[in-house]
Amino acid sequence: METIEQVEITTREERIVSWYEGLFPAVCGYIQKRGGDFELAKELFQEALVIYYEKYVLIGFLPQKAESAYIMGIVKKLWLRDHKTQRRMEQLGTIDITELKQPSPLIHKLLHLLEASGKRCMDLLQSFYYEGLNMKDLSRKFGYGSERSATVQKYKCLEKVRDEVNQKSLSYEDFLD
Amino acid sequence: MRTSLIEIERIDRWLFNKHLPEERLLMEAELQLDEQLRLRVSQQKAAQHLVWQYGRKKLKQEIKMVEKRLFDSVQHRSFQNQIKSIFNF
Known part of the structure; x- marks a missing residue:
């Protein structure tokens, strides 16, 4: 479990930079192996960060798993959502990816x-x-x-x-x- | 603080469950009786929804801005090369 000190980065922008530097290469690897391209990797990562921010950062919830595993889990779930593999989705059951609807x-x-x-x-x-x-x-x-x-x-x-x-x-x- | 702002503060506490137990009972009773208050609560909830959507829009802009910087600046060349090698471009 992460400690408060580990997640105490001063600004939101710095957190975003650290998420990109620490996680985006792994996300790209995951997407590329499944036939996705760079644009899709960017799109899914952006969506995953917004979901993670709203569901976990804002309410002060520190996931049991490392933050990186959680964000990666959201990316995987978003990928599976788009590729309709329900059975695999269920294996990632605990991670909530309630979709970000486009504003009306x-x-x-x-x-x-x-x-x-x-x-x-x-x-x-x-x-x-x-x-x-x-x-x-x-x-x-x-x-x-x-x-x-x-x-x-x-x-x-x-x-x-x-x-x-x-x-x-x-x-x-x-x-x- | 003027009366209308005091009510806004009160509704804010109500919407975010930050009210005291005795306030809750009073508010529930008033909501039963006062149609205009019900409307103002609903409109304040709508206002909060708009603020949330605005915040989300700003966060998305911030994420895209960081992304652009990471892919445009010379300072992050090794990060860029790492991603390029994955997609072979």
């Missing part, structure tokens, strides 16, 4: 609108909810004098996004397939 046209449109009208707000909100920054780091990153100011701004930004949803007469159900 409605979400695309709203994201575009929100980026155009309030990119700073969206950046602040995603830093907290998606990158998992604490309020101390968030206030430093966005230049607020205190954690309290950053907290108030976070809720103002959330209100702004919610108002946009309200103006379009939408609710959460409209985002579900």
Whole structure:
């Protein structure tokens, strides 16, 4: 099992670099042996990193197996998903690869609108909810004098996004397939 | 903090299960009775969904940017050669 020290790399970008340098050659070898090309290896690795990040890094879950084995497991499962070999899939049963659905046209449109009208707000909100920054780091990153100011701004930004949803007469159900 | 922001903070705690047990009972009762509150909760959930999608989009961009750098810069030549030898290009 990995220790906290082993995974304490300062930035997300540095983690991505270390995943590429440490794992991408093995992923390429796996894909190449099965007849896949470089483009497919890149595509599956990118998807695997997003899945790993959302399912394991963000919630602070340290896998029993080494991080590399987990990411490799996700890549294998994605490959098998695309090649419909269900029996082999079951052998990798414990690794969850709930697919990353493409955002609907409605979400695309709203994201575009929100980026155009309030990119700073969206950046602040995603830093907290998606990158998992604490309020101390968030206030430093966005230049607020205190954690309290950053907290108030976070809720103002959330209100702004919610108002946009309200103006379009939408609710959460409209985002579900 | 103004009233509307206090409510947003409260809904945020509710959506992320960070509320106190007594808050939960009160919120459940209010949600039963107040249709407008139900709507605001649903809209806030939708807003959170949009933020998540935005975060995912940024992460994908960051991954592609790192990838491009690893394959374009002279500094990572041995990594590039390693990959090239696998695919013979």
